[in-house]
Amino acid sequence: MYMIPAKHREIRERKLVRNESFPEDIDGRLTAVLSSVNTEPKQVQLLVLNDEPKTVSMIKREFDRLTSGNFDASPDVHGHYCRETFVPIGLVCEESIIFTDKNRPVRAWSINDDGKHYAWPIAAFTLKKANEYGKSFYEILGPTHSRGDSRSPYNRFMIIDMLSISPMGFSDLSEFLKVSPSSIKLHIEELKKCGFVDFESISSEETGWRKYAWVKGKPEDVKKYKTQPSLTRRVADELYRHKESDCDELSKALKYSDKATIGGVLAHLEKEGFAKCLSRFELCVKLSEANLTDSGRHFHEDFVKILSDAFNPEKRALDYMRNIYDAYMKDREMLIEHATNGTSMYRGVSHHKDSTCFDDRCKEVYEAIRTSGGMRPKDIDKEMGTITQLYLSALLESGKIYKEKRGHATFYRATATDTFVK
Secondary structure (H helix, E strand, O other), X not given: OOOOOOOOOOEEEEEXXXXXXXXXXXXXXXXXXXXXXXXXXXXXXXXXOOOOOEXXXXXXXXXXXXXXXXXXOOHHHHHHHHHHHHOOOOOEEEEEEEEOOOOOOEEXXXXXXXXHHHHHXXXXXXXXXXXXXXXXXXXXXXXXXXXXXXXXHHXXXXXXXXXXXXXXXXXXXXXXXXXXXXXXXXXXXXXXXXXXXXXXXXXOOOOOOOOXXXXXXXXXXXXXXXXXXXXXXXXXXXXXXXXXXXXXXXXXXXXXXXXXXXXXXXXXXXXXXXXXXXXXXXXXXXXXXXXXXXXXXXXXXXXXXHHHHOOOOOOOHHHHHHHHHHHHHHOHHHHXXXXXXXXXXXXXXXXXXXOHHHHHXXXXXXXXXXXXXXXXXXXXXXXXXXXXXXXXXHHHHHOOEEEEEEOOEEEEEEOOOOOOOO
């Protein structure tokens, strides 16, 4: 089989530093693999790695050959992919090697058996599909460092898989995936941009959107609203019985036409702590339902189902993917064309765009984190005067910062460098 050529340097000594186990359960394997192929640069880097341990400079050199040099990333980015993604999920080994012309050991990475068995064919399959769709998988699966949701690729994959069975409400998706409703809403919105998902939600101007929910206590404990003791008790009884309601529903149920007074009673119940007004977002989530479009169903059959079958020995999906990998290894021109196109598509939709403004903003966020010694996301947003999730994701991907848990809070800290280097 043809392997990607590399500049040959004799290795005098090699020592295994880290070789994690690939997950045994299906969900664990899906999560691991999706996090390793959610961007075209990761897909290409997996195809660059082989049995021979490679340093970051060696990886970058071969990567640049395959992508025609159109992905301008430092060697640190390639090292970050290995250290933070490929090694922890058990697809790549970390080694310490000494070249014959050197005395000091250096870090290097090589593909392991599970990487050969799963990562190579799945990376080749995903890269080919990106070229067929004319769409980066970063658009579809999202980043691996999403605030409050570290399994974005897996969750979007599962949303599409679940919606292929039937339309589902946001709340049901949230409960099934154990992800916050706000994260589900963001995933659905991004999948809608891809043309894979559509959803219906109430308009913010729709009559009756201002709903109230009973939260604690008994109706008999409620103090009267102004001079309306009877109406206060009737509204409280009705809300307590049905858990949630609004002025329109209560007006009909109580046969009381003065909705303004009913609204006053509801506001009184909220002030007294017996009820709460559901926010517009909470209500939209409760009443929203997502479904797959025709494009989404095609993507499910053409990618989601095939990738799921790759972990079923009785299916032939992995053999199909290996044929794609073998074709790439035999036809270097096709591999270069697809790798170049793939990374170009990724650059067009990711934070790696050639944007001086973006790079400057990343530097500002980095410096704020570094000088503070560690900051929470909301404090970074406040400091910068804008939502900084995109910049944080870019800095995490490049290895400039890392996450640290302090109790229930998440802090971002700068890595052990003194200055920001692009």
